[in-house]
Structure formats: structure tokens, C-alpha cells
Amino acid sequence: MTTLAALQDPGLRADPYPLYHLLREQTPMPINDGAAVVVGRYADAQRVLKDTTLSSRLQDVLPEEADRNHSFLLLDPPDHTRLRRLVAKAFTPRAIASLEQRIERLVREAFTTAAERGSIDFAEDLAYPLPVTVISEWLGVPTGDGARLRQWSQYLTRAFDFGVEPEERAAIDVAYRELDAYFRELVAHRRRHRSDDLLSRLIEAEEQGDRLTPDELVATLGLLLNAGHETTSNLLSNGVLALLRHPGELARLRADPGLAPATVEEVLRFDPPVQLLGRVTREPRTVAGVELPARAWVIVLIGAANRDPVHFPDPDRFSVDRAGAPHLAFSLGPHFCLGSSLARLEARVLFREFATRVRNPELDPESVRYRRHVNLRGPESMVVGFDSFDG
Template structure:
């Protein structure tokens, strides 16, 4: 496989130059990951000034390695690490992130996750299946007679945000506004974000936080049977969540609870239709559906990269990292490791190989994975059953939001 013009690989130095904003790359990153696996699975990405791991075993072990963590300032100062002071114009975003489950290590992470986790265990989530199915059927009722639709706007955007909002206790009518805030907020995680992206994220954090604070005050006065009331009124070892912790946790649950699943519904429909495999076979029963969903998660994961700080000096794959160094793990590339997956670029739902790493691993394994899997296992069979003649119209447009991977639009007709 020949390297495209935007990619250069030096296997001897393990240095790679790659333009992450090139549409050919983010439109189909799997081809680049295959080249990296062949020539340089652990590499220094020059534009990102950081070491990246793509090998399945390395990514899997580093996700679980307690010598690495999501935060570093709990054990070292900014001065000691040579880190710049926070930008004042990002004060609202930084405050919203300060107590994020995604950014904490034990014991704070343990306390927050324990309070939230019980709402997301599989046996509780399974009760939502009829509600998810009902919402999917209702949405399809709205466009089935049209003979075509743009799937993201009419279907994929709506289901995950509606379900996570209902779980937390936010009215359905807030769905469109939550999407606006969330899209601006997660702009902070894109490669080569602009100052404009950063200011938009800070504005979204301020507005988002203000809305959640109002909701918290309301639930303190009048608790309901929802996750926010549970988080407010449940203690862990004699401690309750503070308002700042409640805001951070609610925002991360809303963002993580729908962004990736929106991408994955679109990605999954695209890869299934482009595979040419008969949907009737892929979704013939519960077991086949589960295998199909897991294979779509493997081959077109919605979140590609997670970063870790070295919490101590450590050697990995012949490289020496100092405390305070940051490394990146490409989950989507690990899912394509030829050492673990035969013919890794092929969509094969009958695989019985390694589990995909799309939801991470270790203490930061995605808390919403049971909900995401339930939504995918519920709505995809309904969509293909209701619209049996579905085909893609036009060229699917991939969003310029790497390191996320999702579609801007997916036109369908039947």
C-alpha cells in the first residue's frame, strides 16, 4: 500500500508526518492506520509533538496501566512540568471540566463514578429498550412515506440525546439546544482547533453550566425519579456531590451519552450498506445483531484517540517516558491490528477474534457503553426492517472533527 501525499513514515526514527485535517485522511483513517501497522505501529506524530500507540496489546495494556492517568496536576505542579497557565478566556470551560469523570483519577474518580455507575449497569439500562424502540419507530413514521431522508438530522441526532436527557431528567424539547452546546463544547478536543473554536466552547460551557445549575436548584426543591435527583441526594461514604461536581458530571454524561452514539449510528448504517451483506442475515436474531454491532464498532469507531499522562518514569516499547509526559492511544487503530484481526479492513460480522477497544478499558472504560450498545442493538434492526430497500444517495460526507469520526450527512433513499 503506497503512502498518500499527506503522510510520511520513517520507520528507523519512528517519526511520522501526517496532516490530521486532510479530508482524505479523516474521510478514511483506516487506510492510514493499516500503513502505520505495517511500518511503524508506535510513532512520534510530528505535528502533534507526541508519541502514539496503535498496536492492540499496547493500547489495551496502557488503558489499564496505573502508571498512566488522565490527570497529572494532582501529583505535580504546572511549574514542575513546564505547563503554561490556563488561558483566562477558557475559564468557563476549565471550570466545567475540573470535576469531569473523564479527567479524574482515584480517589475522586472512584467517588464520582460510584454515584453514577448504578444508573448505567446493563440490568437497569435494559429497561429502556421499549422506549428506545418506540422513539425509533415514531421517527421512521415521520419520514418513511418520503422515500428518502438525511439520516443524521432525522434519526441519528435525535435518539441518543433524547434518551440521555430523559435519564438525567431534562425535557425532550431541550434536545436541539443540548446538541448546539455539545457540538461547540467538544470542539475543544478536535485537532488544530482555532481560537474561535475555543471561544465557542467556552460560551457553550457557560450557558450549559448555567442551565444545569438551574436544574440542580429545581431538583433540590422537588426531587424526581431521575439521575440528576439521584446524584444530588445520594451520599457516598458520608459525602454528597458539590454543585460544581454535579455540573461537570451532568455535562460529561450528556456529551459522552450522545455524541459518540450519533456518530456510530451513521457510521454503522453506512458500513452495512456499503458492505452489500443482506441486512436480513445481519439482524436475523439477537446474537447476530450483537455481532454486527460489535463489528461496526471495531471497523468504524466513533472516538479514535485517548490520551494519558505518565505518572512516573516508565519504559514502553523501547521508549523512555518521564513523569509528566503525555502519550496518545489510537483505539480505532488498535481495532485494526493485523496481529489480532484477520483481514482487518474487511467488515466481517462473523468474527470471533479479540474484543474491540472502542469504549476503552480499565477504570475509564466508557460508563455509557451499555446504553450505547443497547441503542445500537435496538435501532439498527428497526431501521433496516422498516426500510428494506435502503440505499445511499450521493457521497457520504465525513465531518472534519478528527479525532472523532462521524458523518456530516448520510442521504438515504428506498
Template sequence: MHPSHRSAADARFDPWSPAFVADPYPAYAALRATGRVHRFEPTDQWLVPHHADVSALLRDRRLGRTYLHRFTHEEFGRTPPPAGHEPFHTLNGQGLLDLETPDHTRIRRLVSKAFTPRTVERLVPTVRRLAAELVDSFVEAGGGDLLTAVAEPLPVAVIAEMLGIPESDRAPLRPWSAAICGMFELNPSEETARAAVRASLDFSAYLRELIEERRKNPGTDLISALIAAHDEGERLSEQEMISTCVLLLNAGHEATVNTTVNGWWTLLRHPEQLAALRADHGLLPTAIEELMRYDTPLQMFERWVLDDIEIDGTVIPRGSEVALLFGSANRDPARFTAPDTLDLARRDNPHITFGAGIHFCLGAPLARVELAASFGELLRRAPGMRLAAEPEWNPGYVIRGLKELRVEL
């Protein structure tokens, strides 16, 4: 590794700095200009900033979300997590996001039987109704915080509706999810881990009861469909079902919330593009894709190196961790014309916001339905929406979003 590469990465890439979190894009440009891979000492990771490399590595089976299907922690040169964190790792480790083949293939096939394009199609009227109700209340109130009033309640309500979680039980869903997702940030603290463990135990206990209830009285919800899903005698275990439900809630709203809020913040800073969208709602489908590309809600995805790989002459040995920089890949001039320009009519837009390969986002069709519904309603019902206060970013870098977005109508 050339020493200048290391200093370039360390000097500019600083995921704990509020200034970097607020605008990581100049640092990404510097990383792309100085190499295809950079060693980042503080997290013991290799940063990969280019679209072609990120795209290829997402599909490369020599990398994995886990290594436990092939190695023990010790064989892989890693320290096992503390025993006290076990409930979080049990919950997280049995979900699609953190499994590799053969388990991933089996579970994804079973979940896909329950979560089909038809499921999403059936949800469209519900999503539109919920979006209309939330935006109506927001307009009646004369505006407020877009995050808590519209962006957050919509996807949480949709997933809860889909899973068949009664309305009276929904209040803790968002806090549970936030506590669990804290563990996906870089170097989480012991306090973060304890909160995640507590939420994992509570959420699992709640779902265990709900699954038991659905076994006795199946409904038309996704949990009943997951119980019924089987393939040549294979079924989901109870833990796999619980982990799948938690993943659907966490993955099914965190990114959608941030795409909505970050997207509106982007639009409000690009008045000419917003005016074009307000004049022609037909731009909405390409606009949503462009907002996902321009300011990516999940900036980084990590992968373990299961067998040595080589990037541009640098061998990255087995046991290493690579950090695929989605936010950087989506601004790569080698793949996008004028990548730093927001172009809501952009047609050639192969962003990798939903990932690629076997872990491609299962909920992508549902996310697009939700985004179209909430953006569409706000364009129709709040055509004069404007910023009421300069927003601040949350400290998290991996899951990157605003604390709030206060607007007036």
C-alpha cells in the same frame, strides 16, 4: 528514535488531511509495520498503534487523563490554559472522563449508584419507543438524512429523558454539546475555545437551575438520583453533578451518532454483509460490535505520562502525552483475524471502542441498547434502504463522523 520512524509517522499520519480522515486505515497499517511507538511533532505526542500496547496503557496507572492531581502545570512542564478558557476547564475537569483517583473513584462510585444496570433496563421500552417513532417518520418521509432524522435525535432524547430535561428545553443540548466537544480535537483554534466557553457557561447555568428545582421536587430521573446518591456521608458537589450531566450528554450521544451513521455507511458499501443481516436479524448483536470495531467512532484517546514509561526500548518521559490510536488497535492483525474484512458474524471481537481500565465507558450498556433499537427498526421498516448521495466526512479526526448520510427507501 530511529529517523525512519519519524518520517513514516509524519508522511502518513495527517489528522488535518481530509483524505486521511476519510480513510486513516492504510496509514495505521504503515505505523503498525514500522514500530510500536512514533513521535509525532505537530501535536508533540507519541502515537501508539498496536492493540496490545493500547490495551495495556489504558490500564497503566503511570498514565492519566489529567496530571493536576499530582503536579502543577509548571511542574509538569506545561503552559496553563488561558484564563479566558477557565469555564470550559472547570466544567470538563470535574467530569469522570478527566479525573484520576481518588476523585475519579469517589465520583464514579456515586454516579454508578444512580446509573445502574437497572436504570438502563428501565430505559429499554423508552429507547425502543423513541427509535420506532423516529424511524416511522423517516419511512413516511421516504428517507432523507439518516443523521439528523434518526441517529442524532435518538441518543439525545434518551439522555435528556434519563436526566429529566423537559422536552421544551432540549433544543440547545446538541449545539452545546458540539461546541464543547470541539475542544477535544487536536490543536483547537481560539474561535473553537470561545464557543466551548460560551456553551460551558450556558449549559452549566441551565443545569444549576434544574438541579435546584430537583432538590425541591425530586423525581425518578437521574439528576434526582445523583442528588440523593451518597456514600458514607460523601456526596457529589454541585460542580461535580453539573460536570457529570454534561459528560453523560456529550459522551452519551456523540459516539452513538457516529457509530450509527458510520455503521450504515459501512453496511451500504458491503452489500453482501448487509444482505446477510437483512436475511437474519439474529446477527444484530455481533454486527453492532463488528461495526464499532471496523470503523471506530472515537479514533484517538490521549493520556499524560505521569511517570516515565518504556515502549519497545523507547523511554517516554514524564510530562509527555501519548495518543492511543483506537482505530488502529481495532484493525491490528496481531489481535483480529482478517481485520480489514467486515464480518458481521465475528465472534472473537475484543475491540476497545469502549476503552478499558478505570475509564471504561460507563454508558456501554445503554449505547448497545440504543444501537440495537435503531439498527433493528431500520432493518425492519426500511429493508430496501440505499444510498442517495456520496457522503462527506466532517473535518474532525478524534471524533470522526459523516456530515450527513442521505438515503432513499
């Protein structure tokens, strides 16, 4: 029997998909003496994510998380509905589209600088800084604080991951506290010096009364900053890696840049940045045919569901114009990713620029190193040599 714990094997980071295929075949799979269930089939994953009777309050079953994370990602109605609605107002198609030129400029600058060296560590020099810069500028978080934010964020993204040892738990604690203090200072400063950014608009909402408390404001800021870049950077790297490993597909995108939006969807299916999602039962009940007690975990394997052959023929094939079932990379239901249009825009611009302007790109296979996370998936290093950039 293959167990979920096998996903923690560092040797599997490069390619966990054979294991996901095995795991999916065994799901729905009760684990922890029946106190949790793993779902990996597309149809089960879809049903679980849409099921509003399951809770997103993972902190309720992880005692060390109980007091520190109040972001609406981890809340249920009515608080989830109220906070999400407030923030969703900012994510209008027009607001997102207005970021396109800035994204394009950042991509071109990075490749132009790297062209002098003839190579780029794509993960480090572009996929990470691009989404951080975009979300920080939009929110109104000083981009000069990037190094500190990166350190904190590396710990925060491990808070709900597998295999976190006590020392790391302590470091995660420190990161939460420091980031909280940083945000409180930033909010206090922006209260006195308003600007044309998202943070200023959230402060206005808070000051108008009961729509957002000061704690919720800080938690929302943290959610947008973190969700806005850790995942998108993986999408960008996973995509460029897939294109370099499938030169025929890269050539098709180069010949027809109109395929960029479909390429983005295929990367999200083929190698999703978020590999696992969790839900919690509120009362004893059956999920995917498995009887569970109250406060039981339901673990959804997005990485397995997105390659379910029942919904995706020849699921291990990367094809930039695959049509058919929608992937689950952005989740479904009430918590469907609020920033999906921004993530899609960044990836669309980047894949188009990469395919059409970077001459003779070549991956150094030895340089590809993955982050150790199980829940978030993407390389932390990947060096790409190239002849020139048509800037």
C-alpha cells in the same frame, strides 16, 4: 515518514483507515521532540489503557482546559473511583433494559415519519436525536432544550481535538460557561421539584454529605449528557453506513436478526466512534519502549488498533459475525465506558429494526458528509431512500 498531523486532512474524513495502517506500522512513535508518544498497535494500546500508573488528567497538560472540565472522565483515583462508583449504581442491567421499548418506539416513529417522504437523512433525523432523547429523558434534562444543548456540545467535543484555532478556543470557552450556567439552573430547579430521574438521585447523593460536591454534580451531569449521545450517534450512523455499503452483510442480518449484537461489536471495531484517547505520564518513565519525561502525552490510536492484522485477520473486511479479539472502542481498565450497555442496546435495536423493517434502503453516496472532528468519527449527513417501513 507519515505524521500524526496528517489525520487532520479534511480529505481523509471519508476514509482515514489507510493512513491508520501506515501510522500503526510506525508506532510506538515518539513525537514533539520526545515529549509525547503515539501507540497504534493493539497490544500496546491495550497495555496503555489498562495501565493505572498513567493519568487521565489531560487538562493538566492543556493549560486552557485546566480550570473548566472536572468530569471524572478526566480524573484519577481517589476522586475518579468515588464519583464513578456513585454513578455506576444507576447503570444496572435492569435500568438499561427498561429503556428498550422507548428506544424501539423512537426508532419506529422516525422511520414512519420519513416513510411519507421516501427518504431519511439518517444522521440528522435519527442517529443524532435518538441518543439525545434517550439520555435526556433518563437524566431528567428537558428534551425541549435539545437545540441549545446541541450547539454547546459541538464545541465541547472539540476541546481535546486536534487543530483547534484560537477563535474556536474562545467559542469553546463560551460554550462551557453557558452550559455550566444552564446546568446550575437545572439543578436548582430539580432540588425544588424532585422527580424519578437520575439527576434527582445525584442531588440526593450530594445532599447526603461528602460524596459529591455541587461542582462535581454539574460536571457529572455534563459528562453523562455528552458522553451519552455524541458517541452513540456516531455508532448508529457508522453502522447503518457499513451495512448499506456491504449489502451481503445487511442481507445476513435481515435473515438472522439474532446477529444484531455481533453486528454492534463489529461496527465498534470497524469504524469506532472514538478514534483517539489520551493519557499523561506522572513521572519520567518508559511507555511502549519509548522514554518519556513527566507530563508527556500518550496518544492511543483506537482506529488503528481495531484494525491491527495481528489480532483481526483481514481487518478491513466488515463481517457481521466476526469473532475473536475484543475491540477497544469502549477503552479498557478503570475508565472503561460506563454507558457501553446503553450504547449497545440503542445500536442493537436500531440495526435490527433497520435490517428487518426498512424496505429496499439505498444510500445517496453524494449526501455523505463527515463531521470535522479527528477524535470523534461519524457522518453529519447521510441520506437513505427507501420504499416503505413495516411499522
